[in-house]
Amino acid sequence: MKNYCVKDMMVPISEYATVPEDATLFDSVLALEKAQEKYKQSRYSHRAVLILDKNKRVVGRLSQMDFLHALEPRDANLDQIRKFKQFGFSRKAVSLQQEEYLKSSPPILDVYSKAAKLKVTDFMQRPTEGEFVDENTSVDNALHQLTSGSNLSLLATRGTHIVGVLRLADVFSAVFNAMKESESQRSEGAQR
């Protein structure tokens, strides 16, 4: 693992799902599906879409969680209920209140059709400082960065450009394989 750099393990940005800033949620889902079909190098599929500005620079990332959040009904009351955790209520209690509220609210018609037209920029997460990693950083260091920030991926940079995505699944897979190899060498040594 020590001999590997981020660039050896990252998915190049050209192979990642990307959409322009003015894309809708539906555009982003289609882009993700297309990228997944094309990407055969790993058994782990892409789980996010990168949002590019007109200069092809990454301005945000839309995860599966962000996408599902976008489908959730929204109004001022629900926003208040979702803040109940700060008043010491458990997640179960918050969802109970949310369920009760939605039960008494008028049904939300055609939720998918409405969500499909929403702008991707309204739901994407802008990358923060700790989510960037130089492509020449060792994977060991990158692994530490992933775990300390609880990130599912890091954006690999060359200078000021984002050139790839280092995914937690790929790092996990590499670590797992390295562990298997080391254990098998140890048991072979013991048998001799």
Add this chain to the structure above:
Amino acid sequence: MRELEKLYDRIIQRVNINLRERDFDVNPFVYNLIPTPQMTKFYAFYGISPNHPLNLVFKHTNLSGSYFLGKVRVTNSLLYKSDIRGDELKKYGDLFQYQEFNIPVDQDEEITIDDCFLIKTLVHNFSHDPETLETFFIRDTVSTHYANIHGSPLDGCYLGPFSTVDLTTMRDCVIGAYSYVQAGEISHLSIEPGTVWVRKPDDFNFMYRHPISQLSSYIYFASGSPPQGVFMDFVEDRKEAFQRVFNVVNIEHPVTVPPSASLDRFAVIKPKTHIGDNVLVAQRAFLQNSWLGRGANAQENCYIINSKLKGNNVTAHGAKIIEADLATNVFVGFNSFLRGRPNARLSIGQDCIIMPHTIIDTRNPLAIPPGHLVWGLIHEANDLEMNSMPLKQFSKIDTRICRGSMLFEGSGGSFVSLFQERIHHILEANGAFYDGNLNRGHAQRNQNISFNTIQPYPMGDKEGLYPTIIIQP
């Protein structure tokens, strides 16, 4: 008057610094809410009695129309028609019990108010914070009409009209209109208007949120204008009756008061009112054509009109009861508004607990069965189903329950017991159980209070400011 304006600016700046993280500017809400000339019009007054310590210190303040009792220190503050009632403060030698600790009180507790603007606010009870037993502090805080600060040290807070902070140490918080908070200790929170939140960490958590669209007709407060709605109209309509009791030196009340009861001379009593044994009527309470049975009480800013309280009823600070019949041991929480109509009376059964900040406003006869917990906003019998529950049933909750806008999590048994114990303690403290010898409380101790008045500079730069005043035995 320049000094008074400078003092206002100083207070606003200090409060805003505390609330900067909340992104809350208090100035638009309170600027000109009480025009400065109004602050020079009224005298302040304090009580002297053999049953309460006397230690009052006022420095660089305006105290217009405010009342003080006990050990109180006010510095760099504006207090407008507020009641600072220090008759429940801890005394030297008391033991304060907190969890497994028994903490001795080193000196008589004092209410200290620094850099505050309190408008028609009640301060009462004692500090429940084990970290500040001898000082019940209120600092860098603005509170608006009919707010209650009850046993709650505050630092850097804003309290909207008719809000209550009860037994909670609070730092850098914004409390919306008609919100009630009893949560032990909180900081850096904004509480939306109409929220009723009672929490004991690791034990229970209760929250109800009044529907804003309906609450707005009862209380609405936006920057640039005074609080509006039914609550304000209700108290404004009865304002004149209070002017009379404040203008007259010797006042005769038109009722007979038993020797074991106490009727404050700054309460308004209209004819055909009955005061039973061990009844406590505090200043700024309003009684009209009502019957208060043995051990009932009416606290500050309570209105009891055309109603019958059978006995041992707690009507907490700011509660209003109109055209209603209450059986014995009914508790009506802070700032609750219970209104029946002459031909559609409201009746509440024995041992009911009406949660703080509950609104029951009915145009049809409505009966609440005995032993119920009631919360929220109720207009008719149908609403009762969603907003009440037998206490026995509530006590059985051990996980969580949601009914409409009410969410409860934890032990219902602990919640109910805590309320019942507290109600018992309030009755005890008020002297409801006095037997002619034992169990003396406020109703017996507050009978003989003399009142002195103090006044500010009448004109010049210091117009409206009170000189430094120290009042001791």
